[in-house]
Amino acid sequence: MNPAENYIINQSEPFRSILLHLQWIIESTIPGIELKYKYKIPFYYVDGRPFCYLNKSKSENYVDVGFWNSAHLTVHTELLVTAGRKVMKSIRYTTLEEIEDTILKEVLDDAYQVRYKKFWK
Numbered sequence: 001m002n003p004a005e006n007y008i009i010n011q012s013e014p015f016r017s018i019l020l021h022l023q024w025i026i027e028s029t030i031p032g033i034e035l036k037y038k039y040k041i042p043f044y045y046v047d048g049r050p051f052c053y054l055n056k057s058k059s060e061n062y063v064d065v066g067f068w069n070s071a072h073l074t075v076h077t078e079l080l081v082t083a084g085r086k087v088m089k090s091i092r093y094t095t096l097e098e099i100e101d102t103i104l105k106e107v108l109d110d111a112y113q114v115r116y117k118k119f120w121k
Contacts, residue, residue, distance in 0.1 A: 005042075025108070029108045038050075042055075051067075052067050055090075062094045064090040064091070065091045067111050070089035070090075
């Protein structure tokens, strides 16, 4: 098991279940995505470039799915939180039931299209 998977497995509930579900959605939605452990959190890369990350907040009770090029996202932007960050935006989940698979997949697809259409020409 790699450090990113250890990070997920070692979280307390309900965060472990949230992270495992998010991992499943991300890995089943984005082709060729690779899970790494960067900045002490699980970080996903596509073709060697940062794509998104998973982070359980240490001081609050939520899990972030953060997007690297979030300024260029076009779908479900009303769900994206900046929380004082200048570049990154994320979707936050406090319970497993809050995760709407279809919405997250649409945001992931949009982020994937942004990376390939705008930045990887």
